[in-house]
Amino acid sequence: MRIRAALVLALVAPVALAADRSPTLADYRYYRALSIDLLGRPPTSAELAAFEKPDFDLDAWIDNHLTGDAYAERLERIYMDALRLDLGNSFQFVPNPVVLRRETVLGPDGQPLYIYYRRGQRRTDPKIDGDFCLTQAESGLQFPPNAAPTGSATPVSQEALDVRTVVVKPWWLYADYREHEPTDFAGADWPKRFPGFVPAPALLVEPDNKTRTTSVRVCREEAQTADTGIVYASGRKPAKKGDPLPFGRLNQPPNDTGFARLAKGRAISCLSGTGFQNSVDCGCGVGLERCMPGAGPQNDPPSFVMSAKTPLGADLPFDANAQPASAWARSWWSEEARHFLDKIFVDDRDFREVLLSHGTEVNGPLAQFYRFIANATCCGAGADAGYTRPDPLVDPGVVPDALVPEDTATWLPIVDRGPHASGILTMPIFLTKYGSRRARAHVLYNAFLCKDFVAETVKLAPSDDPDLTKRPGCSTCHQTLEPMAAYFTRVAESDWTWLPATQFPMTQPKCAGPKASGLCKQIYDPAFDKLRGAYAAPAHADAGPAGLAQDIATAPEFAPCVVETVAQSLLGRPLAPEDDAWKTELSKVFVDAGYRMKALVRAIVRSPRYRDANDVKP
Amino acid sequence: MKPLALALLTACTAQTLAPSSPQPLPAPSASMIDTTPKARRRMVPPEVYLRAYLTWFGGLAPLNVQNRARPKGLFDAWDDYLAALGLPDYKIDLPRQTQSNTLMLATLGRLGEALCVRAAEHDLHAQNGKLPVDQRVVFTFDVNDDFAASLDVLHRTFLGYPLRLAPPDRLERFHTLFTQVAARHAGAKQPLSADETAWAAVCTALVQHPEAELY
Numbered sequence: 121m122r123i124r125a126a127l128v129l130a131l132v133a134p135v136a137l138a139a140d141r142s143p144t145l146a147d148y149r150y151y152r153a154l155s156i157d158l159l160g161r162p163p164t165s166a167e168l169a170a171f172e173k174p175d176f177d178l179d180a181w182i183d184n185h186l187t188g189d190a191y192a193e194r195l196e197r198i199y200m201d202a203l204r205l206d207l208g209n210s211f212q213f214v215p216n217p218v219v220l221r222r223e224t225v226l227g228p229d230g231q232p233l234y235i236y237y238r239r240g241q242r243r244t245d246p247k248i249d250g251d252f253c254l255t256q257a258e259s260g261l262q263f264p265p266n267a268a269p270t271g272s273a274t275p276v277s278q279e280a281l282d283v284r285t286v287v288v289k290p291w292w293l294y295a296d297y298r299e300h301e302p303t304d305f306a307g308a309d310w311p312k313r314f315p316g317f318v319p320a321p322a323l324l325v326e327p328d329n330k331t332r333t334t335s336v337r338v339c340r341e342e343a344q345t346a347d348t349g350i351v352y353a354s355g356r357k358p359a360k361k362g363d364p365l366p367f368g369r370l371n372q373p374p375n376d377t378g379f380a381r382l383a384k385g386r387a388i389s390c391l392s393g394t395g396f397q398n399s400v401d402c403g404c405g406v407g408l409e410r411c412m413p414g415a416g417p418q419n420d421p422p423s424f425v426m427s428a429k430t431p432l433g434a435d436l437p438f439d440a441n442a443q444p445a446s447a448w449a450r451s452w453w454s455e456e457a458r459h460f461l462d463k464i465f466v467d468d469r470d471f472r473e474v475l476l477s478h479g480t481e482v483n484g485p486l487a488q489f490y491r492f493i494a495n496a497t498c499c500g501a502g503a504d505a506g507y508t509r510p511d512p513l514v515d516p517g518v519v520p521d522a523l524v525p526e527d528t529a530t531w532l533p534i535v536d537r538g539p540h541a542s543g544i545l546t547m548p549i550f551l552t553k554y555g556s557r558r559a560r561a562h563v564l565y566n567a568f569l570c571k572d573f574v575a576e577t578v579k580l581a582p583s584d585d586p587d588l589t590k591r592p593g594c595s596t597c598h599q600t601l602e603p604m605a606a607y608f609t610r611v612a613e614s615d616w617t618w619l620p621a622t623q624f625p626m627t628q629p630k631c632a633g634p635k636a637s638g639l640c641k642q643i644y645d646p647a648f649d650k651l652r653g654a655y656a657a658p659a660h661a662d663a664g665p666a667g668l669a670q671d672i673a674t675a676p677e678f679a680p681c682v683v684e685t686v687a688q689s690l691l692g693r694p695l696a697p698e699d700d701a702w703k704t705e706l707s708k709v710f711v712d713a714g715y716r717m718k719a720l721v722r723a724i725v726r727s728p729r730y731r732d733a734n735d736v737k738p
Numbered sequence: 739m740k741p742l743a744l745a746l747l748t749a750c751t752a753q754t755l756a757p758s759s760p761q762p763l764p765a766p767s768a769s770m771i772d773t774t775p776k777a778r779r780r781m782v783p784p785e786v787y788l789r790a791y792l793t794w795f796g797g798l799a800p801l802n803v804q805n806r807a808r809p810k811g812l813f814d815a816w817d818d819y820l821a822a823l824g825l826p827d828y829k830i831d832l833p834r835q836t837q838s839n840t841l842m843l844a845t846l847g848r849l850g851e852a853l854c855v856r857a858a859e860h861d862l863h864a865q866n867g868k869l870p871v872d873q874r875v876v877f878t879f880d881v882n883d884d885f886a887a888s889l890d891v892l893h894r895t896f897l898g899y900p901l902r903l904a905p906p907d908r909l910e911r912f913h914t915l916f917t918q919v920a921a922r923h924a925g926a927k928q929p930l931s932a933d934e935t936a937w938a939a940v941c942t943a944l945v946q947h948p949e950a951e952l953y
Contacts, residue, residue: 148899153953155898156782161789162898162950165878165891197785201826201834208829429816431785431825436792438800438816454828692780692836692953733953 143172150731154182157690157725160190182725186718192462193433195717198689199461199474202567205549206454211614213446213552214420216240217396217496220342220404220411221421223252223269224327225259228278232327235285236413237339239265242352242374242400247367249354249374253284253339256368264370266419286343289335290408291488291525292319297407298524305334310526314484316434317526318425320442322415342411344403346390352400353384379503391516392495394508409525410492412445420444426451433458434528449493452485453549459531460544468718471682475543475568475669478536482519484527490514491521494548498617501639507623513546513616514538540610540618542666548616555614557653561604561668568672570681573597586647589656602656607668609654609661619643619651626650626658679707683720690724691733702729780953781838784823787846787951794895794945795853796860796875807852819845838951850945851938855930858938863930877937885913889940896944916940 143151151171155163163171170176185191220236227233235254243249252263260274294302295314306324310317324333359372366373380398388395390402391410404411414421423445427437434455459481464473473479482490490512498510515538523530537546544550545564554560565571576596585591588598610619624643631640632649648655660667672678683706684695695703706723713719724730782790792798798806800816807813821827822845824835835842854876861874862881871878876895879888889912890901901909920936930938944950 145899145903148903152898156786156953161786161793162782164793165894168894168898193785197783200828204826204828204831206828428829429820431820432788432792432800436800438804438820440801 146731151178153730153733154185154725157194158182158185158191160193179726182722186722187466187468189462189466191721192465195465195686195721196458196461198685199567200458201689202685203457203544203550203553203563205457205544205553207450207549207553209447211446211450211552212420213449214444215393215493215496217393218410218412218493219414219420219445220338220408221414221417223261223263223417225254225261225269226273226275228275228281230275233276233337234327235337235339236342236408238342238396238404238411240374240396241339241341242396242398242402243341244352244354244400246354246356246373247369248284251369251371251373253341254280258284262368262370263417266417268417281337284340285337286340287335288338288343288408290413292323292413293333293335294407295524295526297409302407314526314528316426316437316528317484318440319413320415320422320425322422322442323413336408336413338404338408341400342403343408344390344401345406346401346403348387349390349395349399349401351380351383351386351388351398353380353398377503379508383508389509391492392498392508392510394499394503396496398503405492409488412448412493414445415442420446424448448485449489450549450552452483452489453547453552456480456482456486457544457547457549460547465717468716471715471717472673472678473543475545475564475673476666477543478538478541479534480514480537480541480547481531481533482523483529483531484523484525487519487521487523487532488525489548490519491516494616497615501642502617502619502623505623505639505643507620511540511618511620512538513540513611513618540664540666542664542669545665545669546611546616551611551616552614557605557608557611557613558601560608560665561601564668564672565601565604567685568681569675569677570684571677573601586645587655598656603660604668604671606654606657606660607663607665607671609651610664621662624651626654626661679711679715680704682715683707683710686717686720687724690721690730693733699729702727780836781824781842781951782953783834784825784842787823790950791849791853794876795857803849803853806856807849813849813852819849843946843951846951847942847946851942854938854941854945857941858930858934862934862937876941881933881937885909885916888937889913892941892944896941897947897949912940912943915943 148168148171151168152162155161155167171178216239220238222234222236224232224234235252237252240250241253243251243253247255254261254276256262256271258280259269259276261269261271263269289297289302291297293306294304295306295310296302296304306319325331326333353376354373356373356376358375363372365371377398379394383398388399388402390396390399390405395402412423414423416422421444422442424443424447425440426443426448427434427439428441428443428447429438430436431438434451460477461474463469463481464471494514495510495512495516499507502508514534518534518536518538520532520534523532540546545560550560554563562573565573574597575593578593578596580593583591583593588594589602591598610621610624611617612619627649628640628644630636631644632646634646636644636646643652644650645652645655650658651661654661663670680703683703687699687703687706688694706720709723710716710720781787788800791803792800795803795806804813804816808815813819821832822841824838824842826832826834857876861869861877867881871880876892877888879891881888886901886909889909893899893901893904893908897904916936916939919939920932923930923932923935926932928935
């Protein structure tokens with residue numbers, strides 16, 4: 121066994137295996153630990169045989185394995201453990217502009233027929249405005265939200281069906297759905313081409329549970345493909361409490377928004393929630409690509425067969441069940457963060473990119489999300505304040521349009537997501553996992569500066585001071601936390617909607633005082649007459665998350681924190697005071713290498729400490 | 739306990755007992771305190787253990803493992819075990835378990851046992867033991883080989899080093915295990931022969947060995 125000579129600092133010097141002798145038990149255990157950390161598993165018999173050969177070069181072996189999927193996964197695990205970037209079912213992402221629900225009616229031949237629709241879809245006919253597109257008179261049914269239809273179904277006439285609905289070849293059945301005549305139908309080769317993309321079985325068969333679905337029937341408005349619509353206002357007077365429900369409806373038709381009344385007849389983008397809410401021209405786009413299918417009328421109907429348990433990555437699922445589209449979205453948001461981290465480790469990029477990078481990589485589902493779905497949450501009541509065109513955290517224009525939504529396997533880079541982008545800080549998974557400004561700041565403080573907030577022991581004096589940086593008992597932590605949290609002032613809580621300064625200046629005179637509107641109170645804090653969350657550091661609000669990322673990445677604690685986090689994980693124990701000199705040396709190695717993990721991990725795994733940390737004696 | 743019980747009984751009566759000098763407490767027969775060192779013993783991450791299983795037992799996918807281990811009640815579904823294995827669940831902020839626990843070890847052991855039995859069925863029992871060695875998954879040796887040589891193959895697979903470097907009594911202990919299991923199953927009507935069952939037991943013992951579960 122030969123170990124290549126290397127010039128290293130004394131404190132990170134490799135543990136040389138003696139030349140010209142068989143490996144000792146300690147050598148085997150060391151090699152096993154290296155395999156566990158760099159290959160993700162113990163060595164195979166063949167690898168052991170190679171290790172035992174006299175010309176085996178362990179240094180070269182280490183260098184060769186400081187890259188690749190297993191190495192990346194090992195490091196990714198460290199930061200995923202710290203950041204926990206995944207969301208459970210309690211976070212439901214079910215925006216009405218996106219979810220195509222499905223009702224069952226009787227077709228003209230008396231046989232059951234599926235029709236897809238969006239709840240809240242604006243339609244000119246007040247009988248069906250904001251609701252399913254067939255009236256009770258046409259179908260014999262009423263369609264309560266999140267529940268099965270009520271009434272006695274009668275066959276829908278062909279005329280009503282032709283007027284109200286159209287047939288579409290949707291994206292989840294055709295990979296070439298953008299073609300005039302799609303032909304690339306979901307077939308036997310799809311599992312190989314699009315691994316992990318499996319529509320729920322109920323989406324693939326007609327109501328008889330036998331006939332394969334080759335196209336879907338959709339309400340006419342939902343099938344529209346225009347990017348731009350015209351602002352629509354019905355002119356109806358808002359219904360009052362107690363008014364009778366018209367046209368056999370189960371609810372009142374939607375009211376015109378303040379924005380619609382003001383902007384009636386003006387053009388509006390269909391790629392935002394505002395377009396959906398205020399236009400009858402905005403549909404799900406070509407092949408319904410702006411929408412997610414659901415096999416039922418419920419709130420979050422099943423959409424895709426997928427795994428809820430993927431501890432070894434999405435390609436090695438531990439279960440497979442039909443899940444709603446919201447679970448599909450959440451899982452790809454999480455995958456984006458994992459993929460982003462992996463890429464940094466595999467390519468051995470500057471680790472500060474985890475906070476600072478403007479780029480990311482996306483696959484088909486993420487490309488669909490950023491192009492068509494992310495802006496569905498914008499802009500709600502903000503439209504009344506003039507905010508109708510989302511200022512996105514990922515510019516849809518930079519998302520590769522070559523990716524079709526079912527293409528789970530192809531990941532393409534986005535070099536610059538947009539002016540507000542900043543590493544994981546502006547990814548949907550981070551912004552939704554940590555919904556509040558303070559939670560976002562706290563986890564970053566903890567994961568990247570290795571610090572935590574510990575309250576001082578003080579006698580609490582009664583106080584209603586809204587300024588937590590001053591309130592006794594709160595100030596110790598909040599003096600640090602509030603200015604950090606202020607960097608997230610312009611990112612809506614539990615969402616990714618950016619609040620631009622043009623529409624939302626730091627102070628808004630009309631929002632001052634106790635008589636401010638509900639929208640004002642939502643966005644402005646009357647205690648400080650400032651944007652909510654900004655009071656402790658207004659300048660931080662405009663710097664945005666990128667400002668916080670810069671602060672953290674340039675903090676003197678950043679590199680030692682990375683060293684401590686990675687070393688602790690690889691050694692399997694906390695660093696002790698006697699490790700301080702070693703930690704300092706490792707920090708130097710890390711910084712001198714341009715904040716690259718490869719140099720740091722190499723120094724750790726070649727150190728005597730690492731070898732001694734894995735000293736199980738038989 | 740007896741003097742105390744007697745004292746309680748007598749307390750209920752009007753009888754008085756003459757005072758006596760206190761007697762020393764009897765020495766406990768067994769220490770209930772686990773004094774084995776813990777600080778430096780650490781489990782390999784559960785992800786690694788899962789990957790190890792997938793590798794050891796023939797490059798399986800997790801759902802294949804479940805299907806393979808499930809028959810005959812040896813294993814249920816991953817869902818029942820993943821949390822016990824110590825995996826974190828970021829969805830519900832369940833942190834990674836860094837210390838082993840009995841549930842975890844029982845789960846790993848049960849899974850290892852199931853897969854060892856399946857491997858014995860595939861490698862040793864199928865084709866009456868005539869399956870070529872290069873087509874075997876775990877028992878990649880000729881059953882007619884010397885026991886030590888065969889054990890060495892398994893020892894290297896599961897523990898990562900040759901048997902000759904193990905404590906001197908290891909060979910003997912495993913041989914005893916083998917012969918006892920084989921003797922216990924001699925003539926029994928079951929899918930595996932006595933020797934095949936004994937090899938499955940050796941495999942299980944190695945998979946469950948602390949050296950396989952620790953770094």
